[in-house]
Amino acid sequence: MGKALIIGAGGVSSVVVHKCCQNSDVFEEICIASRTKSKCDALKEKLDGGKTKISTAQVDADNIDELIALINDFKPDIVINVALPYQDLTIMDACLATKTHYLDTANYEPPDTAKFEYKWQWEYREKFKEAGITAVLGCGFDPGVTGVFSAYAQKHHFDEIHYIDILDANAGDHGYPFATNFNPEINIREVTSKGRYFEDGKWVETEPMEIKRVYDFPQIGEKDMYLLYHEELESLAVNIRGIKRIRFFMTFSQNYLTHLKCLENVGMTSIEPIEFEGKEIIPLQFLKAVLPDPATLGPRTVGKTNIGCIFRGIKEGKPKTYYLYNVCDHQECYREVGSQAISYTTGVPAMIGAMMVLTGKWNKPGVYNVEEFDPDPFMEELNKWGLPWNEDFNPQLVD
Numbered sequence: 001m002g003k004a005l006i007i008g009a010g011g012v013s014s015v016v017v018h019k020c021c022q023n024s025d026v027f028e029e030i031c032i033a034s035r036t037k038s039k040c041d042a043l044k045e046k047l048d049g050g051k052t053k054i055s056t057a058q059v060d061a062d063n064i065d066e067l068i069a070l071i072n073d074f075k076p077d078i079v080i081n082v083a084l085p086y087q088d089l090t091i092m093d094a095c096l097a098t099k100t101h102y103l104d105t106a107n108y109e110p111p112d113t114a115k116f117e118y119k120w121q122w123e124y125r126e127k128f129k130e131a132g133i134t135a136v137l138g139c140g141f142d143p144g145v146t147g148v149f150s151a152y153a154q155k156h157h158f159d160e161i162h163y164i165d166i167l168d169a170n171a172g173d174h175g176y177p178f179a180t181n182f183n184p185e186i187n188i189r190e191v192t193s194k195g196r197y198f199e200d201g202k203w204v205e206t207e208p209m210e211i212k213r214v215y216d217f218p219q220i221g222e223k224d225m226y227l228l229y230h231e232e233l234e235s236l237a238v239n240i241r242g243i244k245r246i247r248f249f250m251t252f253s254q255n256y257l258t259h260l261k262c263l264e265n266v267g268m269t270s271i272e273p274i275e276f277e278g279k280e281i282i283p284l285q286f287l288k289a290v291l292p293d294p295a296t297l298g299p300r301t302v303g304k305t306n307i308g309c310i311f312r313g314i315k316e317g318k319p320k321t322y323y324l325y326n327v328c329d330h331q332e333c334y335r336e337v338g339s340q341a342i343s344y345t346t347g348v349p350a351m352i353g354a355m356m357v358l359t360g361k362w363n364k365p366g367v368y369n370v371e372e373f374d375p376d377p378f379m380e381e382l383n384k385w386g387l388p389w390n391e392d393f394n395p396q397l398v399d
C-alpha cells in the first residue's frame with residue numbers, strides 16, 4: 001500500500017521498524033535513515049527477508065537539504081520522525097518542500113532551552129493545509145494514545161469532560177542503580193523542569209516533583225507518583241470541550257529521585273555549556289554518554305507499565321467517571337521485538353498513526369494533534385497490534 005521513511009534508529013525506531021514489518025500489507029517498503037547508518041543497517045539485518053522491503057540511509061536531520069534529497073530519492077508517502085524533538089521543524093520543512101505526510105512522537109524543543117511547546121509546530125498549520133498534506137503530532141503513548149483515549153471518551157462516554165488525570169506508571173526494574181527508559185537527555189530535561197497543570201482556564205506552575213500522590217494501579221499496585229508538565233496537556237486543554245482541569249502524573253521510585261537530585265546538585269543535569277580540557281561540553285550530554293543506552297535495557301527489564309487517563313464529567317445530565325488504560329509487560333515486549341515496554345508503547349502507536357494516514361482513515365490536510373482525528377479506527381488497531389486497553393467505570397480517583 002505505501003512507503004514510509006523512518007528517521008532515527010534508536011529505541012523507539014527499532015519498535016516502529018519491527019511493527020511496520022509485521023504490517024507489510026500497509027508498509028510495503030520502508031527506509032530507515034539516521035545520523036549513524038550502522039544502527040540502521042543493524043536493524044535492516046535483523047528484519048530483512050520478510051515482505052516489507054527495507055533500505056537504509058545516512059542523514060543529518062538537522063539539515064533540510066539533506067532531508068529533501070533523501071525524500072526525493074526514496075519518495076515515501078509518510079515520514080515517521082522518531083529522531084529527537086530538536087529535529088521536528090527541519091523534518092517538517094522537508095515534508096512541506098516535498099509534499100509528504102509527517103508524523104512524530106514528541107513536540108519541538110529548542111536544543112538550548114529546556115522548554116517544549118506546540119507553538120512552533122502549530123505555526124505550520126496553514127502551510128500543510130495549502131500543500132494538501134497531513135502532519136500528525138505526538139503519536140506515541142503519552143502524548144499519543146492518551147489523546148486518542150481522550151477523543152474516544154469524548155465521543156462515546158461524555159457530553160462534557162471536566163477533569164482528566166493522566167497517570168503514567170512504570171513498575172519495570174532494569175537492575176541498574178540509575179538509568180532512563182528513553183533518551184536520557186530528553187527524559188532528564190522533562191523531569192527536572194517545573195511542574196504545570198491546567199485549571200479553570202489558567203496554567204498553575206509547581207516546583208519540580210512538588211505534588212506527590214500515591215495510586216493503586218491495576219496489575220501493578222501502589223506507587224508514588226508526581227505531577228509533571230507533559231506536552232499533551234497543552235493540546236488537550238484546547239481540544240477537549242468543557243475541560244476544567246487536566247493534570248499529568250508519573251511514577252518515580254525514591255531511588256531514582258535520590259540519584260537525580262544528587263546529579264542535579266553537582267551540576268550534571270545542566271544544559272549550560274562548560275569548558276572541559278579546552279573543549280566546550282554540555283554536562284547533560286556528557287551524562288547521557290555515561291548512562292546505560294535505553295535501547296539496551298530490554299533484556300534486563302522486568303515488570304509492567306500502566307498508562308491511562310481518568311475522565312470525570314457529565315453524560316445526559318449525570319456525573320460520570322471513566323478510566324481507560326493499557327498495561328504492558330516489559331519481558332513480553334522484549335520477547336516480541338527485542339525492546340522494553342517504554343519503547344514499545346511509543347513505537348506501536350507511531351506505526352498505527354502512520355497506518356491511519358496511509359489507509360486514508362486519518363485524512364485531513366493540516367497539522368493536528370491525535371485527539372483531533374476519529375479515535376475509533378486507532379482504538380481498534382491498538383487491540384490488534386499489542387496495546388489492548390481496559391475500561392473501569394468506578395476507579396480510585398486522585399485527589
Ligand SMILES: NC(=O)c1ccc[n+]([C@@H]2O[C@H](COP(=O)([O-])OP(=O)(O)OC[C@H]3O[C@@H](n4cnc5c(N)ncnc54)[C@H](OP(=O)(O)O)[C@@H]3O)[C@@H](O)[C@H]2O)c1
Nearest residue numbers: 008009010011012035036061083106140141142143182183
Ligand atoms: N510520546 C511518547 O510516548 C514518547 C515516549 C518515549 C520517547 N518519545 C520520543 O521518541 C523519540 C525517540 O526516542 P528514543 O528513546 O528512541 O531516542 P534514542 O534511542 O536516543 O534515538 C534517537 C535516534 O535519533 C537519531 N538522531 C539524533 N539526532 C539526529 C540527527 N540530527 N539526524 C539524524 N538522526 C538523529 C539518533 O542517532 P544516533 O544513533 O547517531 O545518536 C538515534 O538513532 C524522542 O523524540 C523521544 O522524545 C516519545
